[in-house]
């Protein structure tokens with residue numbers, strides 16, 4: 001199915017139900033996706049990671065951002081959040097921490113009430129500089145699509161080694177100061193049944209939530225084209241049943257379309 005790439009460093013703002021009015025920042029190349037996951041539902045398409053990766057320089061990201069934030073400040077136009085997302089995994093940018101530090105300075109100068117969010121697949125948390133940067137921002141939103149390692153391998157298809165126990169240890173280091181994001185979906189891929197909503201799946205996922213105590217859990221399902229063909233969204237009714245189970249743990253949960 002047809003997927004898409006963001007064709008600039010800055011995109012939006014978009015009105016997001018979970019984040020409000022969000023200005024997107026794409027640190028990855030505009031001509032190809034770069035990620036260490038290859039999620040079967042990724043709206044940017046399949047991961048290829050071939051050839052030289054043309055990351056945007058710190059200077060180009062920060063100068064573009066400064067122009068936009070200065071305009072918001074001048075016009076008093078509302079903005080809720082600056083969100084690092086885009087064509088892949090933002091924390092793979094080699095200068096990610098420098099970009100975050102400079103973003104915080106710009107935010108404080110021009111739009112002090114605006115939050116900073118990073119949508120991350122949480123695979124780079126072992127890197128001290130990435131972990132520390134995510135602790136400095138308002139909304140580190142970390143992906144966990146299953147509590148079962150083999151399901152993560154089927155759905156997210158890590159391109160390198162992956163260990164769910166290491167991921168859990170890294171989540172715990174946030175001491176609850178993170179948001180956990182989960183895509184629920186059903187279907188079939190490469191001969192494997194895909195369904196992370198079964199009782200066994202939800203039990204394993206809830207166990208990790210209970211152990212790591214995120215500030216908030218965000219759950220959603222497929223809303224756009226996916227690179228894999230045979231995937232189906234999970235209904236809002238089913239998401240609501242899952243959400244109730246999270247609330248029972250005393251943790252806030254948001255269902256996003």
Ligand code: SF4
Nearest residue numbers: 035037039042088121
């Ligand atoms: S982690 Fe995000 S960018 Fe990477 S493949 Fe998955 S959905 Fe796409």
